[in-house]
Amino acid sequence: MKLIDSHCHLVDEKVAPIVDEVIGRAERVGVEKFITMAGGRAGWSKLIDLAQEYPEVFVAFGWHPEDITKEEDLIDMEGLIIKTPKCVAIGEVGLDFFYDREKETKEVQLLMLSKQIELAIKINKPLVIHVRNAEEEMLSIMDKYKSSFRAHFHCFGESQKLLDRVLSDNHMVSFGGNITFKSAQILREMIKTVPLSRLLLETDSPYLSPEPKRGTQNEPANLVHTAHFIARELKIEVEELTLETNKNTICFFGLEN
Template identity: 35%
Template sequence: MWIDVHTHINMLERDEQSVLAAAREAGIERMITIGTGRDDHPRVVDMAERLKPWVFGTLGVHPHEAKDWTEQDEVYMRQHLRDDRIVGVGEIGLDYYYSHSEHDVQKTVFRKQMALAAEFGLPVEIHTRDAETDTVEIIKEFDGRVRGLLHCFTGSQWLADQGLAHGYNISISGVVTFKNADALRTVVKSIPLDRLHLETDAPFLAPVPHRGKKNEPAFLVHTAQVVAELKTVTIDDLARATNENAHRLFAKLN
């Protein structure tokens, strides 16, 4: 069985029962649906509760939404971070590719949420794009107090090495199946099997052979196939390893 550690089920705009049925048919037995801000937090909380036992959730304000951060977001997160079905803080981080929010604002909101993760003893799901130096700097500030994963990893070998050195796992999305992703495939080969996760980031980034279509958790298997080949392990060994990794990182996952 597989675990999709980063997906956005509320963004699929499809009947959630048919999404779940297709996922389970493909062997994806657990999905973590990720919060991005005030607008989807109540939906994440509701889905994680309603779609038991398949779906868990995280709460966090995405760097794109950092400009809209208010104390109310923190109040809401504090109310729900102890819920049984809310397994982490995310997605949080820095995105200097789109820069929808000022960089200083992104850093402030990232730090606030890293502090929340430390306080609540929860792992984080970090989104980082074109912001490697600042991301590593902030990760270091919370060394030993926060663990987590770098989601939808597309960074450099340096970022992967820094993340691993500071206790972060690396999560691989469908990008690894893209024709132009040789650099990422080289990085994947270097990641220890006990530090790897798989995700879809659905509805974004559908893997080959579904590239260009709307992604969904069931498509995780195509990413798994490519990662198993890169790691020269059987598909069963990869399933077992990524499963154990997810359970080790997300204590509330069951």
């Protein structure tokens, strides 16, 4: 069985010192490609170094909603994306109002997401989008830009309403290891409404380890557990799931180029 981890954080401070071991363990269980990202400037050079060292690693550059910044920073990011052949997306970006953000901070998040969507449209790159406690605002952004951008909504955890909009606008979606938790019945019902043609697989490692690894640091090797779990929920063979999601990931991010 071959797998692609469509969203992981291999330059995270918890992972970077042992990244050789982490990639090795993943490859031994069949994970053959990785899309990794960092939320801001501090990690971008590390992403470039990692992608140069490992042919199977692809990267995304973006400003995470929790890394508040200014418009001028996008100029540097655009240049970096253009001159990095293995940069396959802008991400991760999005909206995160989980901690009751002040109005001013929310406005900065909304502005930066809009600017990064416009950049993605300009340079024809997909986005990797994170949404938490900001569903109505995300829907408003989607109304503004219609279907002019392509996005992977990763680690989906919002409502069926937003999921339906994601699917109707032909975006991609994935669920993290938390879909395996006993408390995640709502997520398990939602994934059944996602056509295989719109589904990707991810770990979001080093976060959200799936059962039976919950409580330990997550890593791409654990994608095997999530894949088997999702296949059981969808009542299909895991080989069918991985074949389709691999094809989706390669096509959406242009990994064959």
